[in-house]
Amino acid sequence: MSTEVHAAEGATGYIIHHLTSLHVGEGFWTLHLDTLFFSAVLGGLFLWFFKKAAENATSGVPGLVQNFAEMLIEFVDNQVKDSFHGHSKLIAPLALTIFCWVFLWNFMDLFPVDILPLIGSLMGIEYLRVVPSTDLNATFAMSISVFCLIIFYSIKIKGPWGFAKELMFQPFGPWLLPFNLLLKLVEEIAKPISLALRLFGNLYAGELIFILIALLPWYIQPVLSFPWAIFHILIITLQAFIFMVLTIVYLSMAHEDH
Amino acid sequence: MSINATLIGQMITFALLVWFTMKYIWPPLFDSLEERKKKIADGLAAAEKGQEEIVLAEKKAKGVLKDAKQQSSEIVNLAQKRANEIVEESKDTAKKEGERLIVAAKAQIEQEIQQAKEGLRKEVADLALSAAEQILGAEIDKAKHQDIINKASNQLG
Numbered sequence: 001m002s003t004e005v006h007a008a009e010g011a012t013g014y015i016i017h018h019l020t021s022l023h024v025g026e027g028f029w030t031l032h033l034d035t036l037f038f039s040a041v042l043g044g045l046f047l048w049f050f051k052k053a054a055e056n057a058t059s060g061v062p063g064l065v066q067n068f069a070e071m072l073i074e075f076v077d078n079q080v081k082d083s084f085h086g087h088s089k090l091i092a093p094l095a096l097t098i099f100c101w102v103f104l105w106n107f108m109d110l111f112p113v114d115i116l117p118l119i120g121s122l123m124g125i126e127y128l129r130v131v132p133s134t135d136l137n138a139t140f141a142m143s144i145s146v147f148c149l150i151i152f153y154s155i156k157i158k159g160p161w162g163f164a165k166e167l168m169f170q171p172f173g174p175w176l177l178p179f180n181l182l183l184k185l186v187e188e189i190a191k192p193i194s195l196a197l198r199l200f201g202n203l204y205a206g207e208l209i210f211i212l213i214a215l216l217p218w219y220i221q222p223v224l225s226f227p228w229a230i231f232h233i234l235i236i237t238l239q240a241f242i243f244m245v246l247t248i249v250y251l252s253m254a255h256e257d258h
Numbered sequence: 259m260s261i262n263a264t265l266i267g268q269m270i271t272f273a274l275l276v277w278f279t280m281k282y283i284w285p286p287l288f289d290s291l292e293e294r295k296k297k298i299a300d301g302l303a304a305a306e307k308g309q310e311e312i313v314l315a316e317k318k319a320k321g322v323l324k325d326a327k328q329q330s331s332e333i334v335n336l337a338q339k340r341a342n343e344i345v346e347e348s349k350d351t352a353k354k355e356g357e358r359l360i361v362a363a364k365a366q367i368e369q370e371i372q373q374a375k376e377g378l379r380k381e382v383a384d385l386a387l388s389a390a391e392q393i394l395g396a397e398i399d400k401a402k403h404q405d406i407i408n409k410a411s412n413q414l415g
Binding site: 025027028029030031032035036039040043046047050051053054055057058059060062066069070073074077089090092093094096097101132135136137138140141142144145 | 260261262263264265266267268269271272273274275276278279280282283284286287288289290291293294297
């Protein structure tokens with residue numbers, strides 16, 4: 001991809017430049033430093049805020065920070081209670097982490113597309129992609145982690161044999177075993193792929209449109225980027241919410257014995 | 259755009275975040291929420307109980323007030339009765355006293371009349387004596403004529 005960058009100039013060059021990660025390494029062992037850095041910083045921000053709220057947590061009159069944290073906790077807890085009927089210490093904190101982290105990732109999309117790369121270039125960083133959710137690695141990392149949890153809980157709750165039975169004998173009974181197995185495997189594997197691609201696709205497209213708007217003359221830009229940014233506020237929240245809710249739903253499906 | 263080792267790094271970060279949230283963030287915040295819920299529920303229950311107690315107390319107060327009113331009217335009635343009795347008694351006493359005074363006065367009058375009569379009798383006797391002395395022109399022996407004088411004075415009575 002780096003050869004393309006150097007080859008193309010003008011609009012195409014600008015777009016490609018914006019979509020190229022700051023990376024080190026070769027082949028599979030490439031690391032996208034910008035994705036890793038921004039998601040770690042945002043994760044730290046999330047932890048810092050909630051830790052602060054948790055440290056000062058009181059059952060009396062809550063402060064501003066605690067109020068906000070509790071609002072989110074209650075919101076997530078309601079979502080979990082709505083779809084998950086078992087008892088799990090993991091699911092609610094997992095859902096909270098996913099919602100906040102994905103939201104913060106997506107929120108990076110609302111920064112003007114050029115400002116952080118510009119600051120980066122002043123510090124000698126050539127490429128910078130600031131929105132972790134436009135990196136497939138980030139979205140897949142999360143969805144594959146969720147997938148692992150789904151498999152783990154399926155086996156833990158139903159037992160290895162119970163899980164295998166579910167894969168083989170549902171939905172059409174034992175006489176159509178290969179067909180069942182195929183259907184089930186596709187269903188299971190579709191979960192992480194759809195989770196990751198949905199988030200990635202939405203945010204990638206949103207980012208691309210911001211980049212395209214940035215290519216227009218300056219007097220047209222606000223007219224287009226302002227409504228798109230407002231619309232994007234909805235999208236970033238919605239995508240974070242969808243990721244969280246689907247995670248809860250998948251995990252509750254894993255907990256349910258048919 | 260390709261999938262690479264960033265994936266592994268991201269998964270590690272994600273796992274750390276979830277672990278931290280599960281361990282240090284969710285429990286205290288959630289507990290404080292639950293605790294507050296309980297506090298509010300308790301407070302509401304206490305308020306309801308208080309209201310019920312107010313109703314009960316009002317009922318009780320009404321009963322006490324009613325009793326007090328009844329008692330006070332009884333006391334007033336008694337007092338009125340007693341007052342009437344006292345008035346009647348004093349009337350009786352006054353009447354008796356008056357009668358007694360009248361009787362005493364009558365007796366005194368009688369006595370004084372008697373005294374006056376006695377005095378008059380004496381004076382008349384003296385007058386008669388001195389008149390007789392003058393008429394007779396001679397001293398009459400008082401002792402000798404005591405009987406006659408007495409007779410005369412008795413005639414006066």
